[in-house]
Amino acid sequence: MEIVARWRALVASSASLDLESWEREHAGLVAATAAILEQGGPDRDEVIAAFRAARGVDEELRSALAGVLLPAPGLALEDPEALLDHPEVRPIAGLIRIRPALALTVLRQSDQQVDVEIHRSWFAGSPAQIACVDGGAPAPEVDLAPRRPDGRPLTHVLQVDLRAESRNQGADRLAGAGLPDDGILNLFHDLETLGTQAHDDPSAWRVTWRAVPDDDVALVPPRDPATPPAVLLNPQMMLTIERPADRSQLGGEDAERLARLSALVEAHPYDSNPPFDPVGDLDDHFDEAVGDEADPPCPWDDDFVPVEPLSRMGGFGEAGHGGALHAVLRDRLPLEPGDGYVLLLAVSPRAVESELATLASMEPLEPEARRVLAAPLEVWARARDGARRDVANVWCFLGDR
Structure with a gap:
């Protein structure tokens, strides 16, 4: 040619x-x-x-x-x-259509044991507490041990420190993804209610948002040492694409x-998520996991293997394509004129497993974390609610295990 x-x-x-x-x-x-x-x-x-x-x-x-x-x-x-x-x-x-999102990429660290003050977001484990460094009154708390009406405790699925990510990514970037630039968000779920029927009980899940005081605060590790943060995160910005319905x-x-x-856009956060290597002992592990290929395949190569869709905050999700799930949203979260639905969270367990596998030295998910991350999950909200940090009225879809 x-x-x-x-x-x-x-x-x-x-x-x-x-x-x-x-x-x-x-x-x-x-x-x-x-x-x-x-x-x-x-x-x-x-x-x-x-x-x-x-x-x-x-x-x-x-x-x-x-x-x-x-x-x-x-x-x-x-x-x-x-x-x-x-x-x-x-x-x-x-x-x-394209829209930025916050990719909830896993911290690529051999033992996942790092200072919680550095990496303040995680899957599974327990929600952290906030306390003032100067000994002042602790930050206002919300219920971090929610239960269903029958008394069954909800499981903690995810914590994201949005104030930390505002500093890491930039407040303008978070705003472009439709996300708050402050506070800490936690997701709880009973891990069995699918949410695919309009009659499902929304007490099966809860999303909380906690404001962080303007003065210096410390993120106190979970009280129960038996449930440490299971999978620490190192979030990255990414693009998401809405496919034609x-x-x-x-x-x-x-x-x-x-x-x-x-x-290509799904693989980018993987590529831009470097190993966290404070003592310089990950080079051999990382080389063994990714190989020595100087020019790995890209999506325009025949042998490229697509990555698992990443967990994320914001962006596009499956329920946005209409159909039965969209009908449930219309029934349970009715819209006012000019409003719409936004994806608040998407949890992709297979992506977590895939990311952990990129480091040969990392252990598979612990049993408790595997239970928490057993099925994909999407959390949807009305755009006007998300803009004012109102996460009391959200709808969750739990996928197949």
């Missing part, structure tokens, strides 16, 4: 061409390749085939083609419109574009 031959020639002449001539030829190739990718068809297929064939053989050519072919989800967090304008995405831009709108090539883009 002519365009690939021109890329090969440019890569081969990079040492001999003067800078002005190289930049002129490069700009022309980028524009021509972008047009081919957007138009689709056999010429696009040949560009992708050349990109794949260059892996491990001609890394300079692969890198040059990647610069045009692959969207950059990290940059798109700052400018989502730039992602929609990418030549691989532009043909489907009118069929999808009517899949018939997507032709074969458009469906393939959407699948690759979805896989």
